[in-house]
Each structure stands twice: as C-alpha cells, then as structure tokens.
Amino acid sequence: MNITPDLRVQLGPLSLPNPVLAASGTFGYGLEYADLVNLSMLGGVVVKSLTLSPRAGNPPPRVVETPAGMLNAIGLQNEGVETFIREILPRLREYGVPIIASVAGETVEEFCAVAERLGGASGIVALELNLSCPNQARGGIEFGVDPQQTAAVVGAVRARCSLPLIAKLSPNVTDIVPIAQAAWQAGADALSLINSLWGLAVDVQTRQFRLANRTGGLTGAAIKPIALYHVWRVHQALPEVPLIGIGGIMSWEDAVEFLLVGASAVQVGTANFVQPTICLQILQGLQRYLTEQGIAGVQSLIGSVQDNG
Amino acid sequence: MARWELLATVVEHRRHAPNQYELILHAPPIAETVQPGQFVLVRPLDTHAPLLRRPYSVLRANPDKGVISLFYSVQGVFTEQLSLKPVGSTIRVLGPLGNWFQRVSGVNRHILVAGGFGAPPLCFFAMRLAPTLKAAERIVILAGARSRDLLVGLDEFRALGAEVHVATEDGSHGYPGLVTDLLIESLKDPTPAAVYACGPNAMLKVVSQACKARGVPCFVSVDVPIPCGVGACLGCAVRVAMPDGGQWFRRACVEGPVFRGEEVVWE
Numbered sequence: 184m185n186i187t188p189d190l191r192v193q194l195g196p197l198s199l200p201n202p203v204l205a206a207s208g209t210f211g212y213g214l215e216y217a218d219l220v221n222l223s224m225l226g227g228v229v230v231k232s233l234t235l236s237p238r239a240g241n242p243p244p245r246v247v248e249t250p251a252g253m254l255n256a257i258g259l260q261n262e263g264v265e266t267f268i269r270e271i272l273p274r275l276r277e278y279g280v281p282i283i284a285s286v287a288g289e290t291v292e293e294f295c296a297v298a299e300r301l302g303g304a305s306g307i308v309a310l311e312l313n314l315s316c317p318n319q320a321r322g323g324i325e326f327g328v329d330p331q332q333t334a335a336v337v338g339a340v341r342a343r344c345s346l347p348l349i350a351k352l353s354p355n356v357t358d359i360v361p362i363a364q365a366a367w368q369a370g371a372d373a374l375s376l377i378n379s380l381w382g383l384a385v386d387v388q389t390r391q392f393r394l395a396n397r398t399g400g401l402t403g404a405a406i407k408p409i410a411l412y413h414v415w416r417v418h419q420a421l422p423e424v425p426l427i428g429i430g431g432i433m434s435w436e437d438a439v440e441f442l443l444v445g446a447s448a449v450q451v452g453t454a455n456f457v458q459p460t461i462c463l464q465i466l467q468g469l470q471r472y473l474t475e476q477g478i479a480g481v482q483s484l485i486g487s488v489q490d491n492g
Numbered sequence: 493m494a495r496w497e498l499l500a501t502v503v504e505h506r507r508h509a510p511n512q513y514e515l516i517l518h519a520p521p522i523a524e525t526v527q528p529g530q531f532v533l534v535r536p537l538d539t540h541a542p543l544l545r546r547p548y549s550v551l552r553a554n555p556d557k558g559v560i561s562l563f564y565s566v567q568g569v570f571t572e573q574l575s576l577k578p579v580g581s582t583i584r585v586l587g588p589l590g591n592w593f594q595r596v597s598g599v600n601r602h603i604l605v606a607g608g609f610g611a612p613p614l615c616f617f618a619m620r621l622a623p624t625l626k627a628a629e630r631i632v633i634l635a636g637a638r639s640r641d642l643l644v645g646l647d648e649f650r651a652l653g654a655e656v657h658v659a660t661e662d663g664s665h666g667y668p669g670l671v672t673d674l675l676i677e678s679l680k681d682p683t684p685a686a687v688y689a690c691g692p693n694a695m696l697k698v699v700s701q702a703c704k705a706r707g708v709p710c711f712v713s714v715d716v717p718i719p720c721g722v723g724a725c726l727g728c729a730v731r732v733a734m735p736d737g738g739q740w741f742r743r744a745c746v747e748g749p750v751f752r753g754e755e756v757v758w759e
Contacts, residue, residue: 211724219497219586219722231726239740242759246719246727251540253719257726260741395759404540433540456544456720457535459497459586 188473189480192447194425195372197309197347199281199448201226202481203438203466206429206450207285207311208232212271219459222278224466226448232287232313235296237263247384247393252403253453254382256396259287264297268304276306285311289319291339302344309347312336315378327353330365341370349427351375354413363417373425375450376417377410403453407431411444418445418486435468445486495589496521499582503559505575509641511566513575514551520558522587526550528617529713529750532587533721536573545586546570547718549613563612563644589721590749593617596686596709600628605675605699607691608637611644613713614690622652630655632678636671640664672698679706693758700753710753716744731757
C-alpha cells in the first residue's frame with residue numbers, strides 16, 4: 184500500500200510545507216521565476232539579500248564558470264529593504280509560498296535596522312542573516328568567520344525582531360562548530376550551512392583576474408562534499424540545532440544526502456540557473472524516494488546516515 | 493513577454509565553414525515569438541562540467557516550420573557537446589530571452605555593424621528589416637573579423653540585397669583594419685542613419701562613441717556571460733549612466749542585451 188509521504192518539516196518555531204527551498208541570491212525575489220516554476224509548491228523562497236539602502240553592487244565581470252561550479256562577486260546589488268517591502272513583497276505574497284527574507288549589513292546596526300523593517304512587514308515567515316557580509320568595523324572581514332561577531336549580529340537582531348531567525352554561516356573558517364554554537368546561543372532558531380567558498384580564477388591569455396573583484400564565492404556541484412561535511416559536523420556537535428543544508432545540490436539524491444547527514448531542509452542555489460524547474464524536480468524525486476523506501480515522512484530521514492562497515 | 497523552458501529537437505547541423513555550424517532546432521513556441529536580438533540559453537547534456545547553460549542569439553526563425561537557428565563555432569567542451577548532438581536528439585532550451593533590436597524610423601540608412609561571431613542577431617534583424625524598407629531606405633552591413641575565416645553571415649546579408657562592406661584585421665578580405673574604421677568613414681555621409689551593432693565590447697565602445705559624436709542613434713547588443721537568463725542572478729550586469737547623473741547596473745538578460753550605445757558606461 185502506498186501512503187503519500189509527509190513532507191512537512193519543522194525548524195524550531197518555523198513550519199514549512201516541504202524541505203526544498205530556493206537559496207538566496209539564486210532565485211531573485213522569486214518573481215523572476217514565477218512564469219516558469221509553480222512557486223506555491225516550494226518549501227520556501229529565500230529572497231536576495233536586502234540592505235538598508237539600495238546597493239549598486241560590484242563592477243563586471245561578476246561571474247565566471249569553473250569546473251563543476253561558478254565564482255560570483257555580485258556585491259549584494261539590491262533595491263534596498265524599503266523598495267522590497269513596498270513594491271516586491273506584496274506581489275510575492277500572492278503566490279502563497281513561504282517567504283524568507285535574507286538580511287545583509289555592513290554593521291550590526293544595519294542588520295538590526297533591516298530586520299526591524301522586515302519584522303514589521305506582513306507575509307515573511309523568517310529572516311536569514313547573511314553573515315558572509317563584510318564587517319565595516321573590522322576592515323571588511325566577514326562577520327561569520329568570528330564567533331563573537333556572529334553572536335553580536337544574531338543577538339542584536341534577536342532582541343529587536345520576533346520572527347524566526349536563521350543564521351547563514353560561512354565555510355571560510357578553520358572550525359565551523361564554535362561559530363554555529365555562538366549563533367545558536369545568541370538566539371538563532373536554525374542555521375543555514377553553507378554560504379559560498381572564497382576562490383579566484385585567472386585568464387592566462389590576458390594575465391588578468393577573471394572577476395573584476397579578483398575574488399568571488401564558489402558555488403555549484405563542486406562544493407557539495409564540503410557542504411555535506413560542515414552540515415554533518417555541526418549536526419554531530421549540536422544535534423538539537425535545526426539545520427538547512429546548502430551547497431551544490433543539483434538533484435534529489437543530493438538533497439537526500441543532506442537530510443541524511445542532519446539537515447532538516449535544503450536550499451537549492453546554482454542549480455536554478457542550470458534548470459529553472461530543478462526545485463520542483465528535487466521535490467518530486469524526494470517524494471518518490473520516500474514512497475519507494477516505505478518511509479512515512481521526511482522527518483525520519485534527518486540525520487539517519489549509517490556507518491559503512 | 494512569454495518564454496518557455498523546453499526540450500528542442502535537433503533538426504540539422506548546417507555547416508557554414510570549417511568548425512562553424514548553424515544548429516537548427518525544432519522549438520515551435522520560441523520560433524513563433526522570438527525577435528531579432530533575443531537569445532536562448534541552451535544545455536546540450538546533463539553534465540556538471542560544463543555546468544551552466546550558454547546564451548546564443550537567434551540567427552533566424554521560421555514560425556511556419558517551428559524552427560530556430562543558432563550559430564556556433566566548435567571551440568571547447570561545451571560547443572563540442574553541442575556539435576555531437578545527433579539529429580533527432582533533444583537539448584534543453586530556455587527562451588526567448590531579453591529585449592531586441594527595433595528599427596529606428598525616419599532614417600534612410602540602417603547601418604548594421606557585425607563583429608565576428610556577433611553577426612547572427614544582426615542577420616536575423618536584417619532578414620526581418622529588409623521586407624519593410626521604404627523606397628529611400630537601405631541596409632548597410634559593415635562586417636569585421638580578425639581574418640576572413642571568422643566572418644559570419646556574409647552570404648545571408650548579400651542575399652537580402654544589402655550593401656556589404658568587409659574589414660579584416662589581417663587584411664585577408666576587404667579593407668585591412670578594423671570594422672569601426674569603416675563605420676567612422678560611413679558616418680561622414682550626412683544621410684540620416686541609425687546604427688545597430690553586435691560584437692566584442694571593445695568594438696561596441698568605439699561604435700557607441702562614434703555615433704554619439706555624430707548624433708546618430710545607436711543600439712548595441714553587449715557581450716557578457718549570462719548565467720540565469722531571467723534576471724535573478726545579477727551576473728550579467730552592465731554599467732549604465734542614469735538620468736540623475738549617477739550610475740547603476742542593468743541586467744543584460746532582461747533590460748538588455750540591446751542597450752542604447754550612449755547609456756552604457758564601458759568598463
């Protein structure tokens with residue numbers, strides 16, 4: 184007898200209809216894909232990171248393809264939180280998809296101001312803090328590479344916003360566990376792992392950096408094993424913390440891998456560029472897998488990986 | 493503007509020159525709606541390397557037969573994968589994407605400046621433009637490339653009865669030098685003209701500046717990487733001058749790939 188598997192997931196206070204979300208920066212504000220993807224079927228859309236004022240972003244070239252991946256240095260180009268709330272959010276709300284707003288800032292105060300504005304808007308189910316932002320007070324070093332700076336952002340936003348908070352962590356660290364712990368203790372309800380990895384590429388003919396910004400964030404299939412490793416490590420160390428796995432998810436099998444090592448949900452990023460309908464294909468694949476394996480619900484997959492031998 | 497993500501069937505790889513092919517794809521909804529200057533993103537195989545789709549401007553479209561043509565030159569792994577797709581097999585196509593060339597009214601000369609592999613969208617534009625010309629109007633093609641074997645679309649342009657001038661950097665065909673030299677010369681003719689260009693950005697920059705100096709309307713299709721094609725990733729940013737004197741970035745895949753020459757701030 185076939186039972187339709189239960190796809191609902193719970194991340195602390197945040198309930199989602201299914202575990203497949205579109206990752207920030209790879210799905211615009213959702214509207215860009217609305218004619219190609221039935222948004223209402225997604226577990227959620229994490230919109231492009233929002234700052235207090237509009238940001239022009241970095242000069243081009245901003246992207247370059249690398250083996251099984253791509254480097255990007257967009258520079259947080261966005262319309263600013265006010266325009267998002269006034270012009271974009273009302274249109275996105277109509278699709279009935281859980282909306283998670285990604286918050287960016289160069290100071291703790293900017294994170295708080297953006298979060299406060301979003302906390303007062305209707306139709307947002309959670310905030311994701313983009314801790315890979317350059318910290319102005321520390322010469323542009325990412326907030327997320329330091330446990331204290333991570334805690335400072337999360338704690339300050341926590342005090343001024345009642346929405347569920349997800350801290351998105353940077354993998355560009357020696358040990359991600361103390362940072363995960365700092366974010367959790369400062370009041371994060373869940374953690375997203377991982378943001379992109381720093382990298383660069385050079386054109387040997389022109390002897391120039393391929394990106395105008397010289398360095399960029401590596402994403403795509405190439406980073407999946409690294410992302411799995413970080414999710415697994417944090418889940419081992421902090422089993423009570425809800426995790427969202429991100430990094431190189433190109434197929435439903437990739438998504439299941441993340442669930443097995445401890446993620447309660449996943450975000451699909453670069454794969455959206457390759458195949459706009461990929462999130463829904465992953466969701467269908469996951470549903471089929473659960474049915475075939477006789478697993479009643481996605482919750483029972485989470486963290487159930489076994490040792491080999 | 494409607495667009496589709498679909499599996500298109502390979503109808504033919506029509507050889508134009510050594511290593512240069514016209515890929516004819518059966519993709520009826522795209523064939524019916526695509527405009528000259530628009531592009532599609534294609535993916536020949538489900539591989540992780542290459543990972544991303546690549547943009548191709550449409551060379552021609554036949555709505556009656558439901559086919560579109562893309563021009564490609566075999567230069568690397570991606571184009572090799574494309575070239576190996578057998579007739580009858582399918583490739584993923586997303587499109588039509590972006591804006592398009594629109595004819596400027598009130599001018600007698602439509603000057604199309606084609607740099608190397610930038611020629612295909614201008615071929616398509618010339619094909620759609622030619623039947624609409626009034627008695628006093630004509631199409632002038634200025635085609636340039638590094639060498640003769642990298643010139644694209646000359647037969648198509650000549651078949652339309654357009655006036656064709658060629659420049660090659662190595663002097664192997666036509667004027668020895670840059671195609672922009674031909675444009676600067678051509679713009680000395682006081683007959684009202686509009687310029688439409690596609691090619692390397694270095695060429696487009698000179699074209700834009702030459703047209704601005706003469707007050708000639710100029711439209712350029714920029715050459716930038718396009719990861720998503722739908723305006724989500726902001727990877728295809730083009731710096732533009734804003735009316736308020738500031739600068740901002742526009743997306744080549746949505747607000748472009750065709751921009752007014754004078755609005756682009758060349759990097």
